[in-house]
Amino acid sequence: GEVRILGVSGSLRKESLNSRLLAAVRPLAPEGMTIEVFDGLGDLPLYNGDLDTREGGPAPVQRWREAVRAADGLLIVTPEYNSSIPGVLKNAVDWVSRPMVNAALHGKSVVTMVATPGRGLGRNVLTDLGRVLHDCHAHVVSGPWVVLTEADGKLVDAEDEQGFVPAITDPMTVRIASFQLTAL
Numbered sequence: 001g002e003v004r005i006l007g008v009s010g011s012l013r014k015e016s017l018n019s020r021l022l023a024a025v026r027p028l029a030p031e032g033m034t035i036e037v038f039d040g041l042g043d044l045p046l047y048n049g050d051l052d053t054r055e056g057g058p059a060p061v062q063r064w065r066e067a068v069r070a071a072d073g074l075l076i077v078t079p080e081y082n083s084s085i086p087g088v089l090k091n092a093v094d095w096v097s098r099p100m101v102n103a104a105l106h107g108k109s110v111v112t113m114v115a116t117p118g119r120g121l122g123r124n125v126l127t128d129l130g131r132v133l134h135d136c137h138a139h140v141v142s143g144p145w146v147v148l149t150e151a152d153g154k155l156v157d158a159e160d161e162q163g164f165v166p167a168i169t170d171p172m173t174v175r176i177a178s179f180q181l182t183a184l
């Protein structure tokens, strides 16, 4: 049947380049795959073992865990902060890495991408995120990676049936992103 992928942006910013890249990648999904965006990372409390009860914890945490559990795979598009993973995203990963037995993240296939306005940056977050996800027993799709540098110039608004959606102007990035999705 249909392959259902959960798309997640590591940025909470309204005009986020990474959220725009995620939106631009959605239509690149191969036949039979849909990418649904989860935008509740900002509602998650900071991880606190006292909140992580046997009853399932706070409602936003339950929603996040159920969404990850129900998905066939994840597409994480995240900024790089100080050469690593933004706290917002690391916190979200921590929540789905527990409980230790049968965590929502266990065995999930994950594609990771980064958008940055910078020129030579962005790779470190994918390296760090890959290592963290691997240690959470997720299956990270390996390279070639989507590292969209100088992203503000490579994401434009394009018109489709629904109105204006972001599109990637760089053909090589489009090819690599499409290729990565087929590995999910």
Ligand code: FNR
Pocket: 011, 012, 013, 015, 016, 017, 018, 019, 078, 079, 080, 081, 082, 083, 084, 115, 116, 117, 118, 121, 122
């Ligand atoms: C950044 N930025 C950044 N960029 C990068 O490529 N490497 C880095 O290490 C950092 N470090 C960093 C730290 C902090 C705290 C902030 C706020 C920003 C710049 C970052 O890529 C830029 O602000 C992006 O636009 C953030 O992504 P969104 O919100 O546009 O998706």
